[in-house]
Amino acid sequence: MRGVTVFRGISGFGRSGVVHSAALLDLSLDLPVVIEFFDTPDKVRRIQSHLKELLPPGHVVSWPAQVNEG
Numbered sequence: 001m002r003g004v005t006v007f008r009g010i011s012g013f014g015r016s017g018v019v020h021s022a023a024l025l026d027l028s029l030d031l032p033v034v035i036e037f038f039d040t041p042d043k044v045r046r047i048q049s050h051l052k053e054l055l056p057p058g059h060v061v062s063w064p065a066q067v068n069e070g
Contacts, residue, residue: 002067006034007033008031008032
């Protein structure tokens with residue numbers, strides 16, 4: 001991957017509608033995580049294919065991006 005960023009939510013809710021939130025030093029596993037990455041279209045397609053095997057439908061969002069190099 002040419003670039004990866006991981007964001008961990010401090011609160012969130014899923015289908016249940018129950019709000020989960022973190023205390024100051026909490027390591028709760030039911031909080032939202034967003035993993036953002038970019039690379040060449042071919043490599044992204046390969047990774048998206050792998051993610052579809054690991055995650056339920058509707059959990060992967062993608063959009064085209066342009067890298068300005070210079």
